[in-house]
Amino acid sequence: MRDIQYAPLPPNPVQKSDPPEWLVKLVRFLVDLFEPIGKWLGAGWNGIEILLALLAGLGVLWIAWTMLQRWRLNRALAAPAAPATVIDRAAALALLEDADALAAQGRFDEAVHLLLQRSIHHIAAARPDWLSPSSTAREIGLIPGLPAAARQAFTQIAREVERSLYALRALAADDWHRAREAYAAFALQNLASAR
Structure with a gap:
């Protein structure tokens, strides 16, 4: 039974390599590009929530108006004939x-x-x-x-x-x-x- 190993193997040493230079430059560019937007969104989130709520309300009003117009048109079309x-x-x-x-x-x-x-x-x-x-x-x-x-x-x-x-x-x-x-x-x- 000596041929079965019960003891864990020693961990393989992981060799860390630095990412390629182009990837580092790309990440820096994206951070520089989106960091101001992220800060603005974080700082003005209350205003953005209000804006989104207003847009959602306007969308609901538009849908209601469209449905009302369609209902009025259908009602007008079903009206009795003109003299x-x-x-x-x-x-x-x-x-x-x-x-x-x-x-x-x-x-x-x-x-x-x-x-x-x-x-x-x-x-x-x-x-x-x-x-x-x-x-x-x-x-x-x-x-x-x-x-x-x-x-x-x-x-x-x-x-x-x-x-x-x-x-x-x-x-x-x-x-x-x-x-x-x-x-x-x-x-x-x-x-x-x-x-």
């Missing part, structure tokens, strides 16, 4: 005359675009809370409070304008007639039924 008498008969007929004049010159794209712009103005006049400067035609066409006839007419006109602008396909007379009939059916029919 059908919003579109003035004279204004609707004047619009159709202007658009017809453009179409007579073969400027069907501009005529349909004019119908879309004026339709947006009609909606904005009736319910300004439904629209924002960034509202798109598709978003406007999906407003739940918009009467079904208005939604259908608006969607038809917007579809023709999208085809013209985004598909880069010039509108023809048939496209113009579809958009004009959609607007006229909505605006003039609702005016006739409102009397």
Whole structure:
């Protein structure tokens, strides 16, 4: 049993070596760079705590404001439809005359675009809370409070304008007639039924 060793081995002497010079210079540079910041943070911690608390409070207020705005927008979109008498008969007929004049010159794209712009103005006049400067035609066409006839007419006109602008396909007379009939059916029919 002499071949089993029970006594501990003597410790190996650890040879300490100095770190490389580049590492020492790097550590000195970092200490010189961050020591003033550390002293400032240590000395002004109370002020930093207050600043962080204020920023957190502002963040909570911003989140609450955003949620309130979204809630108000959803509530406005679900509001009952605007009255059908919003579109003035004279204004609707004047619009159709202007658009017809453009179409007579073969400027069907501009005529349909004019119908879309004026339709947006009609909606904005009736319910300004439904629209924002960034509202798109598709978003406007999906407003739940918009009467079904208005939604259908608006969607038809917007579809023709999208085809013209985004598909880069010039509108023809048939496209113009579809958009004009959609607007006229909505605006003039609702005016006739409102009397």
